[in-house]
Amino acid sequence: MSGLPAVLENAWNSALPVFQNVKNVLVSENSLETPRITRVGQLDSELLDQELTNLLQEPITKALALLNSRFKSSFQPELALFIQLTLYKLSIWNTGASYGAKLQDLRYVVTGSSTGNSTPSGLPRKTLLLHGTLTFLMPYFHNKLRNHALSHAWPDAPSSDSRRKAWVMLNSVESMYSLLGLVNFVAFLWGGRYRTLADRLLCMRLTPSRRSVKRDVSYEFMNRQMVWHAFTEFLLFLLPLISARAVRRRFYKLTTMLSPSLLLSLSPFKGILKPSSGWRQGERPPQKRGKYWALPDDQCAICAENIAFNLNVSDSTNAFTSFTSDPTLNSPEDAPAHPIHNPYQTTCGHIYCYQCIAERMLRIADEADDEEQGWECLRCSEQVKESRRYQVEVTESEGDMSASEYEFSSDLDLSTDLSGSMGTYSESGFSD
Ligand SMILES: [Zn+2]
Ligand SMILES: [Zn+2]
Incomplete structure (x- = not known):
């Protein structure tokens, strides 16, 4: 036999009493447990x-x-x-x-x-x-x-x-x-x-x-309960520090970014879906364009956006239908989908309803962190800081009835004008 096993056997023999002691202790503890x-x-x-x-x-x-x-x-x-x-x-x-x-x-x-x-x-x-x-x-x-x-x-x-x-x-x-x-x-x-x-x-x-x-x-249940309890405590501590307004504004911005019409304008199939819109490749855009740059001028872009947010399925003008039916495709004979009430002109020269523009600008003034920030125009995406009542100069020759400020006297002039032209027409008819 070699030396190594003999050494191991000696070590084992010397360790045996210790093992026995440990065993005895364990057994006695078990019995007295x-x-x-x-x-x-x-x-x-x-x-x-x-x-x-x-x-x-x-x-x-x-x-x-x-x-x-x-x-x-x-x-x-x-x-x-x-x-x-x-x-x-x-x-x-x-x-x-x-x-x-x-x-x-x-x-x-x-x-x-x-x-x-x-x-x-x-x-x-x-x-x-x-x-x-x-x-x-x-x-x-x-x-x-x-x-x-x-x-x-x-x-x-x-x-x-x-x-x-x-x-x-x-x-x-x-x-x-x-x-x-x-x-x-x-x-x-x-x-x-x-x-x-x-x-x-x-x-x-x-x-x-x-x-x-x-x-x-x-x-497990106790553990989960404790985690939830700690989480609730933390939320209760944290919530008063969060400005609900700022969060709402961020959310609003995000939803505007993700609205169907913008996604459509960003999609690579834009040319297929709307062949007539947009500029051709290689050409520079004529100016900055907002989300509703293509909306006809006689319509309010804010009204259009508000309705696009309306996800009510029963409403015929909800977000899904507005995705399929582009407002720019309206034929000119149709009544405008979003007529402008009480027109106000922004500094960038676009016209919105008074109620719409006032609400947006008040909201921005309320929520903005810095004074410099203005409302972003939906048609040209310029910063709008003020707006004024839209005034149209009525010239008698055009007889523009869509002006916001026309007087009854001009109405009177118009009728006389018409009769005059009718008179000249009949006269010329007779002469011929
Ligand atoms: Zn409006
Ligand atoms: Zn504008």
């Missing part, structure tokens, strides 16, 4: 029990208040005691765990229990009777006594009076009980046993009813 103590479960079970009592008490008092309105004030403590004792009988007495403890997978165990009379739960009857008395009857009688003492002015009695002495004693007992409760709670947090003083006095421990403690709430 105590179930994991969950303090939070014990505290939760107490809260759940209280909640349950309140839950039951509310409808009963409401129902009894219908029979007698004074019932609630006079019999409230008795009713609470009745509910608590009933629950105690049904839960701890019968099954060895309160409803809250059952929800937390806990049950009472009496250490050093004697083999006497036992309740259906298997717990000693004497212990449970004492426990119920300490937990429910004692607080009830204490309350009664205190109320009685207060209503009969025990604290105001002369110091030599026995009632005053009794009151002082009651107070000191109360303080002692509170102090003991505090000490007990600290001990409970330390050792994880005996949640209440009564439990400690009677050695009643809450232990997991199953060997392996399982979580009632899935860890």
Whole structure:
């Protein structure tokens, strides 16, 4: 045999006792293993029990208040005691765990229990009777006594009076009980046993009813819940810092950029779809062009844009139909789809409705971060900062009726003019 295996064998032999020791320790720990103590479960079970009592008490008092309105004030403590004792009988007495403890997978165990009379739960009857008395009857009688003492002015009695002495004693007992409760709670947090003083006095421990403690709430769910909670908190912190207006403006700009008519004008098939529109390749555009540069001059581009935003399918002029039917293809005989009401002219020389242009410019003035920014004209995409009323000079020879400011006198002149021309026409007819 070579030297190496011999060395390895020696090492193994020397390590064997150590392994054996570790094994023994593990085995002994397993046999003595105590179930994991969950303090939070014990505290939760107490809260759940209280909640349950309140839950039951509310409808009963409401129902009894219908029979007698004074019932609630006079019999409230008795009713609470009745509910608590009933629950105690049904839960701890019968099954060895309160409803809250059952929800937390806990049950009472009496250490050093004697083999006497036992309740259906298997717990000693004497212990449970004492426990119920300490937990429910004692607080009830204490309350009664205190109320009685207060209503009969025990604290105001002369110091030599026995009632005053009794009151002082009651107070000191109360303080002692509170102090003991505090000490007990600290001990409970330390050792994880005996949640209440009564439990400690009677050695009643809450232990997991199953060997392996399982979580009632899935860890995944808890995790997700925590993430969502953190996210909500963060949003609540963040939202006041975001300007809703700026976001809305950005969104509006984005939707304008993505509107069907613009996409159509950007698409490579533009020439196929609209052979007559646009300039030929190689030619420079005559001027800057806005989104609605091709709209006939007698129509309002803002009205056209507003309607293009309207996604209502029942409307014949919604975004989808406007995609297929280009407004520029309207024949001149048709009435304009978006007539201009109360025309106003921008600095770039384009005409819009007063209401439309005023609304847009007010919005820009409201939302703009800098003073210099103006509204972008939909026809020439120039910055518009002001607009004025559109005025047409009416000349008698043209008789332009579409002017916004024509006078009744011009109407009169027109009629005389027409008759005159008719007269000359008839005259020439006669002469011929
Ligand atoms: Zn308009
Ligand atoms: Zn313009």
